[in-house]
Amino acid sequence: MDIALGIDIGGTNTKIGIVNREGEILQKTSLPTSSENLSHSFLNELQDEVDELLNSNDDLTLSGIGVGAPMANSRTGIVSNAANLNWEGKVNLREFLQKRYQVPVFINNDANLAAVGEKTYGAAVGMQDFIVITLGTGLGGGIISNGELVQGPDSLAGEIGHITVRENGRHCGCGRKGCLETYVSSSGIKRTVYKLIADRNDSDSLLAKVLFKDLTSEVIYNAAMKGDSIAKEAFKHTGEILGLQLANLVMFTSPRAIFLVGGVANAGDLLFEPAKKSMESHLLRSCQNTVKLLPSKLDDNNVPILGASALVWESVDHMIANSVDI
Amino acid sequence: MDIALGIDIGGTNTKIGIVNREGEILQKTSLPTSSENLSHSFLNELQDEVDELLNSNDDLTLSGIGVGAPMANSRTGIVSNAANLNWEGKVNLREFLQKRYQVPVFINNDANLAAVGEKTYGAAVGMQDFIVITLGTGLGGGIISNGELVQGPDSLAGEIGHITVRENGRHCGCGRKGCLETYVSSSGIKRTVYKLIADRNDSDSLLAKVLFKDLTSEVIYNAAMKGDSIAKEAFKHTGEILGLQLANLVMFTSPRAIFLVGGVANAGDLLFEPAKKSMESHLLRSCQNTVKLLPSKLDDNNVPILGASALVWESVDHMIANSVDI
Numbered sequence: 001m002d003i004a005l006g007i008d009i010g011g012t013n014t015k016i017g018i019v020n021r022e023g024e025i026l027q028k029t030s031l032p033t034s035s036e037n038l039s040h041s042f043l044n045e046l047q048d049e050v051d052e053l054l055n056s057n058d059d060l061t062l063s064g065i066g067v068g069a070p071m072a073n074s075r076t077g078i079v080s081n082a083a084n085l086n087w088e089g090k091v092n093l094r095e096f097l098q099k100r101y102q103v104p105v106f107i108n109n110d111a112n113l114a115a116v117g118e119k120t121y122g123a124a125v126g127m128q129d130f131i132v133i134t135l136g137t138g139l140g141g142g143i144i145s146n147g148e149l150v151q152g153p154d155s156l157a158g159e160i161g162h163i164t165v166r167e168n169g170r171h172c173g174c175g176r177k178g179c180l181e182t183y184v185s186s187s188g189i190k191r192t193v194y195k196l197i198a199d200r201n202d203s204d205s206l207l208a209k210v211l212f213k214d215l216t217s218e219v220i221y222n223a224a225m226k227g228d229s230i231a232k233e234a235f236k237h238t239g240e241i242l243g244l245q246l247a248n249l250v251m252f253t254s255p256r257a258i259f260l261v262g263g264v265a266n267a268g269d270l271l272f273e274p275a276k277k278s279m280e281s282h283l284l285r286s287c288q289n290t291v292k293l294l295p296s297k298l299d300d301n302n303v304p305i306l307g308a309s310a311l312v313w314e315s316v317d318h319m320i321a322n323s324v325d326i
Numbered sequence: 327m328d329i330a331l332g333i334d335i336g337g338t339n340t341k342i343g344i345v346n347r348e349g350e351i352l353q354k355t356s357l358p359t360s361s362e363n364l365s366h367s368f369l370n371e372l373q374d375e376v377d378e379l380l381n382s383n384d385d386l387t388l389s390g391i392g393v394g395a396p397m398a399n400s401r402t403g404i405v406s407n408a409a410n411l412n413w414e415g416k417v418n419l420r421e422f423l424q425k426r427y428q429v430p431v432f433i434n435n436d437a438n439l440a441a442v443g444e445k446t447y448g449a450a451v452g453m454q455d456f457i458v459i460t461l462g463t464g465l466g467g468g469i470i471s472n473g474e475l476v477q478g479p480d481s482l483a484g485e486i487g488h489i490t491v492r493e494n495g496r497h498c499g500c501g502r503k504g505c506l507e508t509y510v511s512s513s514g515i516k517r518t519v520y521k522l523i524a525d526r527n528d529s530d531s532l533l534a535k536v537l538f539k540d541l542t543s544e545v546i547y548n549a550a551m552k553g554d555s556i557a558k559e560a561f562k563h564t565g566e567i568l569g570l571q572l573a574n575l576v577m578f579t580s581p582r583a584i585f586l587v588g589g590v591a592n593a594g595d596l597l598f599e600p601a602k603k604s605m606e607s608h609l610l611r612s613c614q615n616t617v618k619l620l621p622s623k624l625d626d627n628n629v630p631i632l633g634a635s636a637l638v639w640e641s642v643d644h645m646i647a648n649s650v651d652i
Contacts (some may be wrong), residue, residue: 056486150476153580251488252469252484252578
């Protein structure tokens with residue numbers, strides 16, 4: 001059976017999965033992501049785990065390997081100074097894996113993987129123009145235009161978490177101020193909750209009883225479900241800021257759909273309704289009611305592995321399509 | 327000699343030019359753009375002019391026809407309800423021209439033409455990732471990513487004049503408020519001049535002696551050159567708003583260069599310097615000093631004809647490239 005290997009290198013753990021063409025994860029394993037003795041330790045451990053997975057079944061034909069990692073450059077195959085991974089300098093993951101397994105290796109960042117995953121297995125199958133917004137600790141964007149991932153020469157396209165939405169706004173981890181992700185992300189909504197409590201001097205809110213470090217989008221969601229007005233307002237505010245920027249995004253690439261994935265997006269209508277309303281009211285008339293705002297169809301936990309494996313099928317399909325064209 | 331025909335359908339006049347592969351306009355003519363009896367009058371007149379141009383030289387081999395028109399849909403070849411042209415309903419320009427001349431016909435809007443023109447003959451030759459911003463009465467964007475025009479399914483991508491930059495900001499012709507082009511365009515800078523005169527209660531400014539209807543970016547430029555502080559401030563303000571949005575654009579598609587073309591952009595450093603400074607200060611650090619802000623290399627007056635003809639060579643090159651790949 002033809003399979004793809006999906007590898008998701010995260011800050012703490014690295015997950016590896018064997019995925020078939022239908023997007024089923026046949027087997028899965030993980031190991032700690034280590035930053036010590038990178039090339040002699042982590043990469044060898046990674047290789048051992050992969051070998052074990054692949055050897056567990058004789059019937060598997062490896063079509064390729066997809067890797068998701070922060071600061072991954074899809075063109076060079078190199079991960080450079082990935083702060084989240086504590087990796088210093090440059091690591092050429094593609095070269096390492098290609099040499100070892102003699103199959104095509106593809107590498108990309110999380111948001112781009114989410115977009116390719118949605119296109120291959122999820123709610124965007126058959127779509128040529130759409131955008132995926134990942135809402136985790138930060139905010140990422142994967143843009144598919146005319147069927148292709150918009151990446152830019154250094155694979156830096158889609159960093160829309162760092163669009164400036166408020167001049168002299170909230171401090172961002174990137175060192176600047178007013179970036180979109182300081183408002184729209186799980187850390188953004190948490191900051192909005194504290195701001196609202198401060199503005200309203202509201203010590204009765206359920207959320208005023210939670211320490212800053214313990215606030216998560218899930219805690220805020222649960223409070224909103226119990227009718228807490230700070231929690232509901234925080235989602236509304238987050239959705240409104242997001243919606244305006246989604247309208248601006250539509251002006252750039254004119255997508256048919258935008259998918260909101262992960263973290264805050266799991267709140268469903270609490271986020272989708274104000275976001276949709278704000279998006280429509282900020283869209284050029286000719287674009288109104290032309291763009292769907294949708295949830296993902298993929299399981300949150302598996303998105304990076306699925307997306308990584310989808311890079312492989314994407315490339316296989318591309319080759320087939322090109323040879324059919326001739 | 328292989329030639330392309332470039333047709334630029336504007337609000338008042340339609341210009342037609344014969345262009346060679348090097349981007350030289352060999353012959354040029356024009357006719358009034360008429361909205362009366364569209365199909366029986368204007369289209370026939372257009373055809374007569376084209377016939378005359380093509381018959382003037384036996385040595386010409388027509389490779390294709392490129393057409394620039396507002397509200398042109400590049401995929402269908404149709405111009406729909408173009409307000410600037412007073413054309414009601416739908417006009418299938420591509421079908422009309424293809425039937426008559428039996429060559430490939432390409433159609434697109436001004437900003438996209440400017441981008442393709444710059445790529446084929448201008449300052450972007452050999453570039454794969456860049457954006458052209460046209461600054462006329464409005465603001466348009468032509469985005470080239472990985473060598474291809476980003477168009478979207480309805481050919482509506484790049485409408486970045488209608489990004490919302492100020493909630494409840496200036497009224498826009500599109501019926502909404504706070505669109506980028508209400509600040510950054512020849513009409514935008516004119517409004518900024520009047521706002522500054524109002525704010526400062528400055529009746530001594532050279533520009534306070536000019537009626538609103540007579541203000542143009544050239545008049546404002548000339549006043550700035552004479553040291554008028556309102557005029558200089560208006561360019562600075564315009565450049566700063568533009569620069570922030572250029573930084574946001576970079577986050578989307580990660581271009582290598584952005585070209586500012588036409589109208590306000592002709593003011594050179596007066597606009598480019600504040601725009602560049604503002605762009606750099608709003609860029610994610612990894613993107614700082616990676617994007618050039620440049621003027622066009624094409625003659626302003628000929629950009630639409632050149633861009634339209636470039637659509638033809640673009641397609642010819644595409645066909646050659648694909649057959650070489652095989």
